[in-house]
Amino acid sequence: MSKSDIKHLAIIMDGNGRWATERGLKRTKGHEAGAEAIRDITTYCAAHETIETATFYAFSTENWKRPKLEVEFLMKLLDKYLKRELKTYQEHNIRFQAIGDMSEFSKSLQKRIKETEELTKNNENLTHILALNYGGRAEITMAVNDLIKQGKTELTQEDISSALQTPYSDIDILIRTSGEERISNFLLWQLSYSEFYFTPTLWPDFSAEELNTILESFTQRNRRFGGL
DSSP: OOGGGOOEEEEEOOOHHHHHHHTTOOHHHHHHHHHHHHHHHHHHHHHSSSOOEEEEEEEETTGGGSOHHHHHHHHHHHHHHHHHHHHHHHHTTEEEEEESOGGGSOHHHHHHHHHHHHHHTTOOSEEEEEEEEEOHHHHHHHHHHHHHHTTOSSOOHHHHHHHSSOOSOOOSEEEEOTTOOOOTTOSTTTTTTOEEEEOOSOGGGOOHHHHHHHHHHHTTSOOOTTOO
16 A cells, blocks of 8 residues: 555544633634634645545535524625635645535625636646535435436446546545544445545544644555455
């Protein structure tokens, strides 16, 4: 096993609220700190010699159930993040892409997302994907319906893979922070043979150093993909 096998990394960023609560702060402060962590991890991935894609679970289809004020704050934070991080994307040659159902967002936020995708589309060091209003079951359902609309009457695994919003590659390793050990409807199709790593570290405290340690551990795993 070598580092060359690490091409697509996925992260479930969990623990912002607990991080803030432990410090006697509002949950929104945890989300702000979490946004800073995204930048550090993304730039690390861009500099890594083999990582091509890093997909981050930022807002799920279930997150709309959170208090209205918190959801509104998250929407504003996302807009602010993309505006601020455009410079980072360009400096580090990072392509930005969003996956999920953007139609639920405000027109101004949809515009910000599209503009950021357009302005970074030719960058090549890393594809940084934010999963926004995303659910794995919804993605698979949408892919199958799109294929049916194209006239497909019998589908192959290759058909479905190519119709997903993330057709780049299967996920090599999934990391979830905060100690929770579940995948929460994230990239269900793409995680079929992924390695999982769960860390107790809350997302705002997750560092490039810890990520590097995890990836070094990953290279020692024997991935058999169902074989011997």
